């Protein structure tokens with residue numbers, strides 16, 4: 633058995649006791665690693681990928697599309713994003729399955745800044761996020777997207793976001809569980825209703841607030 637397969641099985645064993653059956657089924661495709669790192673066992677990232685691999689996009693070729701219900705649809709390069717006003721802070725990263733990593737450093741552009749540049753049209757209600765993995769999607773309401781700690785992040789853990797962590801650019805939604813922080817961000821579409829993302833279609837709450845957080849909730853009836 634290869635190291636990759638072995639690590640996956642360990643990760644699944646851990647997940648089996650902490651998640652409901654609906655979610656458990658498709659986590660069979662997630663890859664768990666993390667014996668690298670100097671962090672204590674309980675304080676390390678588990679690397680997730682729905683597809684079982686990482687879409688590799690060079691820093692030079694990376695593009696982020698902002699489109700949908702906006703006045704000015706735009707495609708940004710990584711340099712474009714790095715030239716914008718940056719926001720940086722530290723926060724505990726928390727997966728809904730229970731693991732946490734304290735004091736993770738993040739740096740990137742506020743999502744609200746990109747929305748201001750694009751000019752959100754009347755009738756817009758939510759955002760849909762797409763990934764270069766072709767599998768993960770996520771959603772935020774427009775109100776949630778304007779929170780100052782929602783970042784289009786190009787640095788994590790004090791360095792450029794690594795490929796396994798979703799680099800060159802991932803989303804970071806500080807006040808929500810990890811599954812909202814979509815990796816390998818390819819597109820941000822402004823839409824007229826909440827489109828529940830991949831993890832939500834498989835059982836996680838659309839509003840992924842961390843325990844104790846509160847904030848704007850989903851205006852769409854029937855979605856929690």
Ligand SMILES: Nc1nc2c(c(=O)[nH]1)N[C@H]1C(S)=C(S)[C@@H](COP(=O)(O)O)O[C@H]1N2
Nearest residue numbers: 677678679680681682727768797810811815
């Ligand atoms: N594209 C993509 N983004 C993703 C995921 C994924 O499988 N694919 N997993 C999510 C989940 S459940 C968590 S907890 C975090 C984990 O981030 P990490 O892989 O950097 O540890 O990524 C989130 N973003």
Ligand SMILES: [Mo]
Nearest residue numbers: 727728810811
């Ligand atoms: Mo997660």
